[in-house]
Amino acid sequence: MITRDAHGIPAVEAADEDQAWYELGQAAAEDRLWQLEYDRRRASGRWAEVVGRSAVPADRLARRLRLTDAAGRDLAAMDPRTLRTFEQYAAGINAWVASAGLPVEYARSGVGWEPWTPRDSLLAFKVRHVLMGVWQYKIARAALWATAGTEAADELDPQPLPGMRVTVPATGRVPAERARLAEQARADVEAAAVHLGFLSEVEGGSNAWVLGPQRTVSGKPLLANDSHRSLDAPNAYWQAHVRCPGFTVSGATFPGLPGFPHFGHNGHVGWAITNAAADAQDLYVEHFRGSQVRVADGWTEASSREERIAVRDGEDHVERCWLTPNGPVVHGDPATGAALSFRWTATDTACDQFGILRAMLSARSASDLLDAQDGWIDPVNNLLVADVDGHIGYLLRGRLPRRGSLAATQLPVPGWEPGHAWTGHVPFAEMPRLEDPPEGLIVTANNTVTAAAEPFVSHAVNDCYRSERIHELAAAAGPATLADLRAWQGDTTSVAARRWAELLDTRGPYSGDAEQARALLVFGRGDLGPEHTTGLVHACFRRELAELLLDRLLGAPAREWLMSCGLPGMPVVLRRWFATLTWPKDGHWPGSALDDAVLESALEAAWHRATGLGLRPWGEVHRTAARHPLHPLVGADFDPPRAGLGGDNETIQNGAYGWVPGSAFDITNLSVYRQVLDLADLGASAWVIPGGASGVPGSPHYADQLTPWQRHDLIPMHSRSPVSEEPGE
Numbered sequence: 001m002i003t004r005d006a007h008g009i010p011a012v013e014a015a016d017e018d019q020a021w022y023e024l025g026q027a028a029a030e031d032r033l034w035q036l037e038y039d040r041r042r043a044s045g046r047w048a049e050v051v052g053r054s055a056v057p058a059d060r061l062a063r064r065l066r067l068t069d070a071a072g073r074d075l076a077a078m079d080p081r082t083l084r085t086f087e088q089y090a091a092g093i094n095a096w097v098a099s100a101g102l103p104v105e106y107a108r109s110g111v112g113w114e115p116w117t118p119r120d121s122l123l124a125f126k127v128r129h130v131l132m133g134v135w136q137y138k139i140a141r142a143a144l145w146a147t148a149g150t151e152a153a154d155e156l157d158p159q160p161l162p163g164m165r166v167t168v169p170a171t172g173r174v175p176a177e178r179a180r181l182a183e184q185a186r187a188d189v190e191a192a193a194v195h196l197g198f199l200s201e202v203e204g205g206s207n208a209w210v211l212g213p214q215r216t217v218s219g220k221p222l223l224a225n226d227s228h229r230s231l232d233a234p235n236a237y238w239q240a241h242v243r244c245p246g247f248t249v250s251g252a253t254f255p256g257l258p259g260f261p262h263f264g265h266n267g268h269v270g271w272a273i274t275n276a277a278a279d280a281q282d283l284y285v286e287h288f289r290g291s292q293v294r295v296a297d298g299w300t301e302a303s304s305r306e307e308r309i310a311v312r313d314g315e316d317h318v319e320r321c322w323l324t325p326n327g328p329v330v331h332g333d334p335a336t337g338a339a340l341s342f343r344w345t346a347t348d349t350a351c352d353q354f355g356i357l358r359a360m361l362s363a364r365s366a367s368d369l370l371d372a373q374d375g376w377i378d379p380v381n382n383l384l385v386a387d388v389d390g391h392i393g394y395l396l397r398g399r400l401p402r403r404g405s406l407a408a409t410q411l412p413v414p415g416w417e418p419g420h421a422w423t424g425h426v427p428f429a430e431m432p433r434l435e436d437p438p439e440g441l442i443v444t445a446n447n448t449v450t451a452a453a454e455p456f457v458s459h460a461v462n463d464c465y466r467s468e469r470i471h472e473l474a475a476a477a478g479p480a481t482l483a484d485l486r487a488w489q490g491d492t493t494s495v496a497a498r499r500w501a502e503l504l505d506t507r508g509p510y511s512g513d514a515e516q517a518r519a520l521l522v523f524g525r526g527d528l529g530p531e532h533t534t535g536l537v538h539a540c541f542r543r544e545l546a547e548l549l550l551d552r553l554l555g556a557p558a559r560e561w562l563m564s565c566g567l568p569g570m571p572v573v574l575r576r577w578f579a580t581l582t583w584p585k586d587g588h589w590p591g592s593a594l595d596d597a598v599l600e601s602a603l604e605a606a607w608h609r610a611t612g613l614g615l616r617p618w619g620e621v622h623r624t625a626a627r628h629p630l631h632p633l634v635g636a637d638f639d640p641p642r643a644g645l646g647g648d649n650e651t652i653q654n655g656a657y658g659w660v661p662g663s664a665f666d667i668t669n670l671s672v673y674r675q676v677l678d679l680a681d682l683g684a685s686a687w688v689i690p691g692g693a694s695g696v697p698g699s700p701h702y703a704d705q706l707t708p709w710q711r712h713d714l715i716p717m718h719s720r721s722p723v724s725e726e727p728g729e
Helices: 017-044 053-065 067-077 080-100 104-109 118-130 135-148 150-156 176-196 199-203 356-362 366-371 465-477 482-489 495-505 512-524 534-554 556-564 569-580 596-612 631-638 706-710
Strands: 002-004 010-013 207-211 222-229 238-244 247-253 263-265 269-275 281-289 292-295 298-301 303-309 317-324 327-333 338-344 381-387 392-397 401-403 422-425 433-435 441-444 669-678 686-688
Touching: 002 017, 010 017, 017 053, 017 067, 017 080, 017 104, 017 118, 017 238, 053 176, 053 303, 053 317, 053 327, 067 118, 080 118, 080 356, 104 631, 135 150, 135 281, 135 556, 135 569, 150 534, 150 569, 176 327, 176 338, 207 269, 207 381, 207 465, 222 269, 222 381, 222 482, 247 356, 247 669, 263 669, 269 366, 269 669, 281 327, 317 338, 366 381, 366 392, 366 433, 381 441, 392 441, 441 465, 465 482, 465 495, 482 669, 495 512, 495 534, 512 534, 512 596, 534 556, 534 569, 534 596, 556 569
Parallel strands: 010 238
Antiparallel strands: 002 010, 207 222, 207 441, 222 669, 238 247, 247 263, 263 269, 269 381, 281 292, 281 338, 292 298, 303 317, 317 327, 327 338, 381 392, 392 433, 401 422, 669 686
16 A cells, blocks of 8 residues: 655555565656656666757767666576565556556657566666766866876875875876877767766765764764755655565665665664765776777777667667777777776676665664675765664775776776786775764765775765864754754855855955955855855855966966866866865965965955845855756756755755856755654654655646755654644645
């Protein structure tokens, strides 16, 4: 039986597990059938059938990634119980279509329905994670080195800073061939970004933190999280409850997946994840000689096949897809003699990890749930857990490759050199893990996972400002309540912006417009709330100062290319570089060394930009801009409403935006699922998404959680919970 609460969130009550997954599949089809269609089409390289030639670059990249092959291997590796779960779920989807028909998107797009299969569920899961990996950072880094040179690139992509994990960066200039391939890869990804979707998730973040019993009023843990991704229509996550004799679970899952891998609770244990930015993807420069590819001891045959991409209202495109010993060719043309191949733990061998989804539902303690992750491969996540007995824990969940050289963690490397080969993977017992720390607090906000040299997690230098702010709030709170954690999720104070305000308080006074901007930022003290103008002026100052400093470092043409290129990894490089200006090093931070002339110029330009926008409150110009996948065909007909927010990428309440001065402040990355679990009373737990349970345009539940989400309200996870004073609209 399927019932729904006031927000249309489904609850499945079943007599056995088969029925439970079958009915969850029915509910997913009712709410998100077109999203399922979009996911499997973009994963299998069939989106051009729907929207036409503009999607061909995305389909070409999807075909080259060979996700359909990988999903087939995963399916073949499933144990019988897990396979039955996926089959029942698929049967539920197909049964709903047979009885209810197709939603409006099918008529507007002109495509029909093909029965859902377990392989489609695996495809939908893989496509949401391959594009969140580090391979795009490596393309961005290689393009940066080739364009700006190593000295400038080293400054923009610095070595890990004090307090972060230290790795040995690659040295020397990028060879011309690798530079050319990096440029080809950049062009490929830029062309594919619009239609392949979720490429912007390269900036995916997230916050999650757990307080142990010694830090809470109830004496039991509190667990909070918000996942940061690009905002899609409908939202990436879908809330649901499932109850049967074998288990009970409430949480958020991906439509199409029979399990709750990221967020939820089973009545005994709660869990949440953040992106670990772990390096499980490498790019290799491959030399070709006809159909042969260079290997360590000579040459070997590379396999290839032709794939036909159907194009709406156009001629078919035929793509030749190559496979090397290192993995599939994803960028470049082997006919030119060189191309880039791709190796990823999730496609390197069969992933037999999906039985873990059911094991999570049976866990009765924090330790049980962490132990159950043995065998998980991808994605590599920071996993936080808490149980009703008062225990908390952390695990870096997933598979990390061991490498003969760390060069591949930064740039594409020669595929024929044996030193760059994988030599195995990090055993589960050696993955970073923590249980019941004395301080009673575990925070993960995409900050550095471990300061240890082993295991190697990532070259990426993430700023720690969200993590720092969470620690500040926890230290100031005393014994905390569920209401405290809900309030922290809406916090818009930026530690970095506050440091700029502190610096500017020691400078000036300046004259004219520069002084107006300086005084406002000093007064704002880093609070980027939606109702004030501080966020707007700070954002303009940030952009203008970055432009001035990059012009000094790179020259105007290279800076303009860097800020405006469409490679999704590049804004992350810029964000990380700018964050280092306010990161303490040797007792001071680099921003404090900037001369008054630079600061005054940036402030004056920022004031002109801000007043040109009417010096409006930040929430009026910093807004969501989600587009339905069918926007190229139907325009804004299916697009959800827009909502204004405070904050930026460095605040707990996340809201990233682009770097080009004068461009709009549309939000590129934000919280797509907020959850607070009270392990003293799980019935009081709460959640919210920036959209609604239904993905059907026109449904009353298409966007009815958007207003509570915008206000940082949560809605009851369980019907008896009086969590939100305003139930939403």
